[in-house]
Amino acid sequence: MEGEEERWDPERYVAFWINSSSRKVIRLHELRLRPLGLSMANAAVLLTLAEGGPLSQKDLTRSARVEQPTMAEMLSRMERDGLVCRQPNPRDRRGSLFSVTDLARDRLDLVREALVQGERDALSGLTDEEAEQLIRLLRRVADNVDRAAAPIQSPR
DSSP: OTTSOOOOOGGGSHHHHHHHHHHHHHHHHHHHHGGGTOOHHHHHHHHHHHHHOSEEHHHHHHHHTOOHHHHHHHHHHHHHTTSEEEEEETTEEEEEEEEEOHHHHHHHHHHHHHHHHHHHHHTTTOOHHHHHHHHHHHHHHHHHHHHHHHHHHSOO
């Protein structure tokens, strides 16, 4: 791209392809999870709870990298749907701990299978080495973006 006249042609930029690919992969996962009554967001919360034991809303918010109100709303819906249960936090009287219900636990293998199949579909036609290289490259891009954004985000 160096030396070429700068004009906006979205398909020439990595951001376009990362965004497009991400949206399509998430949509594929959503389609595979829908028959289980789940979305990517609440499937991720269920898997986190299943692997990490009872967790606070604050811990789940940090893990999912979402805002506190978003997580609160999601947990309320998941509790209503019988996927998580809330219990008092013995270390914090004001807080609660969330855990997976038996109903959700019964779906976890199907959730994992759906996500693994979605990943296989997304990487279809790539060799194992190409898939690993793609992950390495995307991690480098993510690290580059974090480094570039840090001085912009920090208060002056």
